Amino acid sequence: MLEFEHIVQVNDFGDSSLSVLTRNQLWQGLVLRAHSPDKFVQGLQCASEQISGNEFMRAVQAGASNFRESVILHPQEKICTRTVDDPTQISAESTTCIEEPEAGSLFVRFSYRRDLGSHDQQVNVGEHLKAAYVRVDRDAIAMIRVLAESRRLGQLIN
Numbered sequence: 001m002l003e004f005e006h007i008v009q010v011n012d013f014g015d016s017s018l019s020v021l022t023r024n025q026l027w028q029g030l031v032l033r034a035h036s037p038d039k040f041v042q043g044l045q046c047a048s049e050q051i052s053g054n055e056f057m058r059a060v061q062a063g064a065s066n067f068r069e070s071v072i073l074h075p076q077e078k079i080c081t082r083t084v085d086d087p088t089q090i091s092a093e094s095t096t097c098i099e100e101p102e103a104g105s106l107f108v109r110f111s112y113r114r115d116l117g118s119h120d121q122q123v124n125v126g127e128h129l130k131a132a133y134v135r136v137d138r139d140a141i142a143m144i145r146v147l148a149e150s151r152r153l154g155q156l157i158n
Contacts, residue, residue, distance in 0.1 A: 002126045003113045010106035029144030090115040110137045
């Protein structure tokens with residue numbers, strides 16, 4: 001079982017080259033990523049089906065792997081994702097949580113928990129997955145920033 005979390009700083013008031021995101025812009029971007037991860041990661045195909053106002057199911061295809069996940073939105077706070085019980089797929093869950101220790105000082109905590117399955121002991125799959133999660137999550141925050149700067153974030157959500 002892999003359990004891992006990391007934090008990405010969103011607003012760095014000491015770096016004037018980075019535009020400052022509002023909590024709402026960050027939330028919209030994270031919701032877009034939850035609904036359409038294929039917009040953030042090449043090679044994914046995704047379809048979602050609304051269950052209620054703040055819950056949906058998504059089917060994701062990544063190469064030869066297919067999995068279904070339940071996604072629950074806790075508006076302006078966090079997004080919880082969990083694979084549905086199915087013996088043909090791994091058990092995995094993640095939480096994406098906005099943290100704001102001071103007004104406008106935004107961070108996102110990404111937490112992951114997933115089965116690793118049986119792999120060649122020569123390769124540390126867990127370490128490769130951790131590195132991939134960090135890279136993909138940092139890239140997602142950068143993409144959200146670009147979309148917010150270009151004012152395309154609202155267009156993509158609607």
